[in-house]
Amino acid sequence: MTLSTTSPARLAELREETRAAYDALVARGLALDLTRGKPSPAQLDLSTPMLDLGGAELGPAGAGADHRNYGGLAGLVELRRIFAGVLRVPVEQLLALGNSSLALMHDTLAHAALFGVPGSERPWSAGRTAVLCPVPGYDRHFALCEKLGFEMIPVAMRDDGPDMDAVERIAAADPEVRAIWCVPTYANPTGAVYGEETVRRLAALDAAAPDFRILWDDAYAVHHLTDEPAQAPDVLARCAEHGHPDRPLVYGSTSKITFAGAGVAFFGASRTNVEWLTGHLALRTIGPDKLNQLRHALFLRDADGLRAHMDAHRALLRPRFDLVGRVLRERLGGLGVATWSEPRGGYFVSLDVPDGCARRTVELAAGAGIRLTPAGATFPYGTDPRDRNIRIAPTYPALDDLEQAMEGLAVCVLLAALERNAAAPSRIV
Numbered sequence: 001m002t003l004s005t006t007s008p009a010r011l012a013e014l015r016e017e018t019r020a021a022y023d024a025l026v027a028r029g030l031a032l033d034l035t036r037g038k039p040s041p042a043q044l045d046l047s048t049p050m051l052d053l054g055g056a057e058l059g060p061a062g063a064g065a066d067h068r069n070y071g072g073l074a075g076l077v078e079l080r081r082i083f084a085g086v087l088r089v090p091v092e093q094l095l096a097l098g099n100s101s102l103a104l105m106h107d108t109l110a111h112a113a114l115f116g117v118p119g120s121e122r123p124w125s126a127g128r129t130a131v132l133c134p135v136p137g138y139d140r141h142f143a144l145c146e147k148l149g150f151e152m153i154p155v156a157m158r159d160d161g162p163d164m165d166a167v168e169r170i171a172a173a174d175p176e177v178r179a180i181w182c183v184p185t186y187a188n189p190t191g192a193v194y195g196e197e198t199v200r201r202l203a204a205l206d207a208a209a210p211d212f213r214i215l216w217d218d219a220y221a222v223h224h225l226t227d228e229p230a231q232a233p234d235v236l237a238r239c240a241e242h243g244h245p246d247r248p249l250v251y252g253s254t255s256k257i258t259f260a261g262a263g264v265a266f267f268g269a270s271r272t273n274v275e276w277l278t279g280h281l282a283l284r285t286i287g288p289d290k291l292n293q294l295r296h297a298l299f300l301r302d303a304d305g306l307r308a309h310m311d312a313h314r315a316l317l318r319p320r321f322d323l324v325g326r327v328l329r330e331r332l333g334g335l336g337v338a339t340w341s342e343p344r345g346g347y348f349v350s351l352d353v354p355d356g357c358a359r360r361t362v363e364l365a366a367g368a369g370i371r372l373t374p375a376g377a378t379f380p381y382g383t384d385p386r387d388r389n390i391r392i393a394p395t396y397p398a399l400d401d402l403e404q405a406m407e408g409l410a411v412c413v414l415l416a417a418l419e420r421n422a423a424a425p426s427r428i429v
């Protein structure tokens with residue numbers, strides 16, 4: 001039974017029943033939060049033993065470096081080696097610095113705005129600069145562009161990356177389109193994984209801007225939920241093959257591997273770009289926190305150690321994603337009021353409700369004590385033109401809380417859809 005084939009009388013009944021279910025939900029006085037993709041306390045516990053490591057390795061031992069002192073702007077090579085394979089960046093072109101990849105994206109774009117990047121004819125803020133934004137996407141990417149005054153041009157996100165016909169058409173026609181945001185593995189929020197053909201086309205793109213950059217935010221490179229780990233294509237190699245070695249800027253971090261906020265961030269790119277960024281960063285810092293990097297290297301050990309650690313995360317995360325899928329299927333499946341992603345990794349589920357219903361759904365949920373990421377947040381300027389996308393972040397709440405939140409959310413989706421249907425009966429398909 002979909003709502004579109006349900007008789008008006010039955011729809012009216014269903015609306016009354018759902019309104020009653022919603023009133024009962026409100027009466028329960030819940031206080032649940034599905035807003036941000038944070039690791040749960042149990043996930044953080046996995047890395048707590050790391051805090052005991054490192055003491056014995058300090059001092060002017062080993063290769064002669066005293067990690068307690070200044071220096072070593074590129075970061076610890078032992079840690080960069082572990083992540084070089086994962087991020088597909090040669091170790092000598094990979095920097096480990098700071099605790100936040102978002103901060104590195106911020107710094108890169110701020111330096112681009114002030115000075116331009118290698119190949120720029122002018123600083124990006126000296127006149128118009130536009131950035132292609134696959135949607136739905138990551139709200140903090142968009143907030144950063146907005147702050148820097150970069151115009152955002154939405155392009156549709158598909159199962160294997162952005163709509164490349166649109167990307168090619170816009171980037172070829174407009175020399176002020178200087179970048180595209182990409183979350184290539186288990187994209188935030190749809191979970192899409194970029195395909196080889198998408199990346200070949202990004203690498204080969206005949207961009208009108210000589211300094212066009214791919215902002216390759218591989219935040220979820222190792223965050224698999226299944227036995228078939230996805231791997232995004234090697235963007236540095238593909239771009240070099242197509243004569244654009246300076247095009248990609250690769251970002252990653254251990255925020256959702258070890259500690260969110262106390263991990264290590266990475267930046268990888270061509271030698272030219274790495275020299276460009278380190279030139280700027282050298283004025284901002286004398287060097288990164290190498291003690292934290294040392295702890296990370298000792299704790300994760302190597303690629304196998306990292307894999308085993310991520311398997312332990314997966315054991316905690318998988319039941320949460322299964323639960324979200326199950327509740328959505330049981331409560332909304334077949335009604336024609338929602339579609340949702342079934343991610344094979346990453347931190348989010350992307351829920352599409354009928355056009356015009358996302359804000360109302362989020363408002364109803366808030367009224368019932370269930371906090372969701374604001375509707376529209378997954379679009380530039382916070383505006384979802386169809387008002388239909390909602391990002392669900394199921395990683396943090398305890399399973400019981402998550403179940404209550406999802407059951408409640410399903411009631412809100414249905415009520416919003418039924419209200420909308422009553423106002424404009426043809427809208428639900």
Ligand code: PMP
Binds near residue numbers: 138253261
């Ligand atoms: N990129 C994406 C796509 C994310 O989803 C997040 C966290 N939500 C980040 C970056 C933030 O990473 P970091 O903690 O390294 O700044």
